[in-house]
């Protein structure tokens with residue numbers, strides 16, 4: 001199937017070809033036609049599937065076909081959970097609309113609102129936003145959603161995880177009832193289905209599993225190590241392997257900072273990316289990592305969500321996540337687009353249960369290695385340390401992968417977390 005056969009306009013085909021895409025990805029093949037027909041769509045897809053173009057291309061097609069007014073009201077709203085994702089989606093919107101007479105803007109928190117408000121005032125057709133800043137500007141009367149024709153809710157499951165349900169409901173109330181709705185989510189819990197039911201009108205359901213992020217395709221290894229020796233081990237692995245682009249996951253923001261400092265001290269360029277970092281610092285860290293200036297990016301799960309870093313050769317779990325699904329998300333960042341990738345986990349005794357749960361989820365045993373001088377502590381307790389669990393830690397550890405083919409089951413079975421704890425960790 002070609003992009004031409006999907007019925008997209010010449011201007012869009014030109015932009016797509018400029019990006020170097022030759023064939024629409026499965027989610028694009030499935031989602032673009034119903035969106036072009038004006039239908040509501042509920043799509044099961046996550047980062048890496050080409051979902052952004054899946055909703056952006058037809059959205060741009062529809063908007064460019066309708067006559068513009070001199071004063072441009074916001075006609076399309078794309079809501080995303082994180083600042084990084086908003087920036088990435090916006091970059092895509094800009095690229096795909098290069099040959100169209102459409103204007104767009106992105107707004108998110110953590111940066112000065114004035115330039116954002118000024119851009120909106122000049123008139124834009126498409127707005128990409130995170131919920132907090134959107135509602136902020138709206139409550140100040142700096143933007144109106146009363147003319148929105150197309151609403152896209154991207155990564156809806158993350159939205160709920162991060163405690164944005166109320167915000168989404170408020171946003172929806174401020175849009176006209178008659179509009180086209182597109183909802184994208186990697187998982188379909190009861191909460192997501194409920195949300196979809198409230199937003200979508202007779203939706204066409206489409207789904208796509210990521211093409212190259214199956215767990216089996218990724219080379220995984222566990223290093224059993226004493227807790228206190230992890231930093232030494234990770235520095236040794238990165239230095240001796242002469243690894244150039246490594247994404248490291250820690251469970252906490254403090255942990256990310258500490259590890260980052262130690263790496264820098266030992267001569268490895270590193271940057272941390274988490275919710276306590278300013279937007280400027282995050283963008284700089286990500287840009288440095290992409291260009292190769294920064295060898296190691298240390299991230300927390302939520303901060304890393306949605307980051308588009310193609311062809312990542314190494315992912316290291318400095319600590320295992322207590323939620324098994326997060327492991328699958330993390331290691332899914334390597335081995336993309338057919339490139340070979342390696343996912344390593346440094347596992348201390350107290351993480352034994354997490355490892356067991358992960359292995360249950362991915363239905364395979366991860367090979368274990370012990371490096372001389374970095375042996376595990378035989379006397380350490382195998383009980384999970386009482387550290388603050390993300391969001392109260394009551395999410396299922398046994399729920400099935402949403403990143404593997406089991407996604408088809410359309411059920412992530414994630415128990416609900418209380419809204420306060422979600423709010424507390426939304427910037428993790």
Ligand code: AMP
Nearest residue numbers: 021023024025047048049050051052053
């Ligand atoms: P997404 O899932 O939207 O985050 O997209 C994942 C990556 O795939 C991005 O780097 C896109 O630029 C790229 N991409 C999207 N559509 C296509 C396509 N049809 N062919 C090749 N690459 C694509």
